[in-house]
Amino acid sequence: MKNSVLLGAxxxxxxxxxxxxxxxxxxxxxxxxxxxxxxxxxxGFAAPDANGVWxxxxxxxxxxxxxxxxxxxxxxxxxxxxxxxxxxxxxxxEIDFLARNxxxxxxxxxxxxxxxxxxxxxxxxxxxxPRDLGVSSAKDLDGATVCIQTGTTxxxxxxxxFRSNNISxxxxxxxxxxxxxxxxxxxxxxxxxxxxxxxxxxRATFEAPGDHVLLPEIISKEPLGPLVRHGDNEWADVTRxxxxxxxxxxxLGVTSANIAELSAGTDNPEINRLLGTEGELGAMLGLEAxxxxxxxxxxxxxxxxxxxxxxxxxxxxxxxGLNAMWTEGGLIYSPPFR
Amino acid sequence: MTTLTDPPKASFRLSQLIYDTRYRSITxxxxxxxxxxxxxxxxxxxxxxxxxxxxxxFNFGFxxxxxxxxxxxxxxxxxxxxxxxxxxxxxILNTLLVAFLGCVLATVIGVFVGVLRLSKNWVVSxxxxxxxEGFRNVPLLLWIIAIFAIMTESMPxxxxxxxxxxxxxLLGDSVAVTNRGVYVPGIVFENGFLGSPLMNWLLIGVVLxxxxxxxxxxxxxxxxxxxxxxxxxTTWYQQLALLIVPTGVLxxxxxxxxxxxxxxxxxxxxxxxxxxxxxxxxxxxSLYTGAFIAEIVRSGILAISKGQSEAAAALGLRPSRTxxxxxxPQAMRVIIPPLISQYLNLTKNSSLAIAVGYxxxxxTLGGITINQTGRELEGILLMAAFYLVLSLTISGVMNVYNNxxxxxER
Numbered sequence: 001m002k003n004s005v006l007l008g009a010x011x012x013x014x015x016x017x018x019x020x021x022x023x024x025x026x027x028x029x030x031x032x033x034x035x036x037x038x039x040x041x042x043x044g045f046a047a048p049d050a051n052g053v054w055x056x057x058x059x060x061x062x063x064x065x066x067x068x069x070x071x072x073x074x075x076x077x078x079x080x081x082x083x084x085x086x087x088x089x090x091x092x093x094e095i096d097f098l099a100r101n102x103x104x105x106x107x108x109x110x111x112x113x114x115x116x117x118x119x120x121x122x123x124x125x126x127x128x129x130p131r132d133l134g135v136s137s138a139k140d141l142d143g144a145t146v147c148i149q150t151g152t153t154x155x156x157x158x159x160x161x162f163r164s165n166n167i168s169x170x171x172x173x174x175x176x177x178x179x180x181x182x183x184x185x186x187x188x189x190x191x192x193x194x195x196x197x198x199x200x201x202x203r204a205t206f207e208a209p210g211d212h213v214l215l216p217e218i219i220s221k222e223p224l225g226p227l228v229r230h231g232d233n234e235w236a237d238v239t240r241x242x243x244x245x246x247x248x249x250x251x252l253g254v255t256s257a258n259i260a261e262l263s264a265g266t267d268n269p270e271i272n273r274l275l276g277t278e279g280e281l282g283a284m285l286g287l288e289a290x291x292x293x294x295x296x297x298x299x300x301x302x303x304x305x306x307x308x309x310x311x312x313x314x315x316x317x318x319x320x321g322l323n324a325m326w327t328e329g330g331l332i333y334s335p336p337f338r
Numbered sequence: 339m340t341t342l343t344d345p346p347k348a349s350f351r352l353s354q355l356i357y358d359t360r361y362r363s364i365t366x367x368x369x370x371x372x373x374x375x376x377x378x379x380x381x382x383x384x385x386x387x388x389x390x391x392x393x394x395x396f397n398f399g400f401x402x403x404x405x406x407x408x409x410x411x412x413x414x415x416x417x418x419x420x421x422x423x424x425x426x427x428x429x430i431l432n433t434l435l436v437a438f439l440g441c442v443l444a445t446v447i448g449v450f451v452g453v454l455r456l457s458k459n460w461v462v463s464x465x466x467x468x469x470x471e472g473f474r475n476v477p478l479l480l481w482i483i484a485i486f487a488i489m490t491e492s493m494p495x496x497x498x499x500x501x502x503x504x505x506x507x508l509l510g511d512s513v514a515v516t517n518r519g520v521y522v523p524g525i526v527f528e529n530g531f532l533g534s535p536l537m538n539w540l541l542i543g544v545v546l547x548x549x550x551x552x553x554x555x556x557x558x559x560x561x562x563x564x565x566x567x568x569x570x571x572t573t574w575y576q577q578l579a580l581l582i583v584p585t586g587v588l589x590x591x592x593x594x595x596x597x598x599x600x601x602x603x604x605x606x607x608x609x610x611x612x613x614x615x616x617x618x619x620x621x622x623x624s625l626y627t628g629a630f631i632a633e634i635v636r637s638g639i640l641a642i643s644k645g646q647s648e649a650a651a652a653l654g655l656r657p658s659r660t661x662x663x664x665x666x667p668q669a670m671r672v673i674i675p676p677l678i679s680q681y682l683n684l685t686k687n688s689s690l691a692i693a694v695g696y697x698x699x700x701x702t703l704g705g706i707t708i709n710q711t712g713r714e715l716e717g718i719l720l721m722a723a724f725y726l727v728l729s730l731t732i733s734g735v736m737n738v739y740n741n742x743x744x745x746x747e748r
Contacts, residue, residue: 084705084709088708107710108712112711113392113394113712133497141604142603143603143607150407150695150701150705150709151710155706156406156407160418174695175692182490183490188517231391
């Protein structure tokens, strides 16, 4: 009896003890793999392909970080998380890095004690309905049944949107995108709402994508980005500047095709600093000199990742829009490598 | 010559703590106690350290913040502007609802199947055996998901009920079975005495219970009259009147009437909406636990010696009366203790609601609230406390009942 009490207590303590505070960078190096939290499956952003290899836009960010830290883009352990489990997984130390279409909000950054290390996709919440429902605006959705992933910002936006427009709805809480897709296609809900990019990605996997329309309303700002635990600034820096390296690479025209050539040395000092042939940027982060080169070679620069996974030539077919380079009228902008 | 020997001095040596049986058990207990306290200290200290490492504190202030999310099934008033506390209460009530419905249905199924499994009819007893083994040996989660999938995938959508659609309502156009749940007629009060419908229902419940007590009083008097005179007065009309009149008058005064669901816009309105998540969870919990209860009932009946039923038969009691008056009352003594743990199982298993999105306390307090506020430790502790209190209450109530049905040994 006494023994079982003690063992039980120790089990609980073990669960509570997960969070190791300092030195995620050292932990990752010592372990030799990066534990990266992703979705349970959202084609284009993070989903396993036919061979079980994870691929997608968020996966690309994970691989870039792994390449920058460990020199190997495949040294990643992907941990599928749901909207509800992702933050606990990160806070408890089960994952080092969360790249899961997560919206950067005040309370998540400040109250939940996380550190967002950039924005890799500027999004907004949209609605998808079957075309034959004949709905043309989200304001016509009075009384509709809405499928919604729980534990997300979309859940809160949805409540606000319907309340401020003084219309009613019936929420159907679901855990994962796959579940939502099944419920939506079975007609158990009239509407599926999540980030517009997620809707486009989900619709692309339908048998008849043309039978479903995205409503014109975008009801929120959803800056999606990767995040790490609060308080480990070295690790936050590594992930922040890895994402910035991908963005800067696009800006400077460094692609996976020409990177080998450029890393021999160029006339542009910023490219040289980025690729480690000039200056000590890598050492300042506690990484090898060619960290950014490895990160870019993992899956290409930001633009390449975008085009390959979710761009207009993929079934998902998202335009760059807000996610174009700042030089082309978008919001994607990196501080200088100096 | 006399030698004076002192009685041996009661000297205490440290080794006695281990080798002397008088002290050994105390030593072991003290050591065990110290270890437990140390373990607890380590546990609490570890938690505090990790919380501060994460920069988090420990407080329940989040419960008074607005929740911000909506809940589909609410037994009490709730909007997205209500507090997390309120959301937790909505979840708790939903848990209680499905646990109560589940316990009732599981008991009915269990008793029925348990009795039938002992039937002399080969087909019936085999069928019941198949049911018991089938449900007992497949994980509950699979049954919940299977029933949910059947409901969502094979039932018509609400819009198929519209004019020109190919689905129609059942029972004189009053019940609609859709892939979003079952819509049944509901009773509404035109002019309820109390604010919310829930309070009105409570009022009716109180009146009904009072009526039942009154009926028992009437019966008791009839028994007394029969004892003294040998003639039992006719009381069935008094009993019937007591059962119907007060409740009927109350319902009439409240302006109660049936409200038939009808399709409007995207969904049915009016009536009561039994969501798929509730139905799947309820049915699966009942069928699964019912299989266990059936075995408990069967074992209880088999525990009654054969002489009892033979004696009843010799007295000329029909088999059904034998079962109801002789066997089951005695079997109850064997049945109730394991039945308690089945009720507890069912209640705790209701947290599998997560699989079908039923908004129980795990989904509101232990799910969305934790996720939106980042208060994992507080939320999980509150939830554990709730399940603990609920389980202890159920076993407490059942133990009282058990003590009353137990064999009185003197």
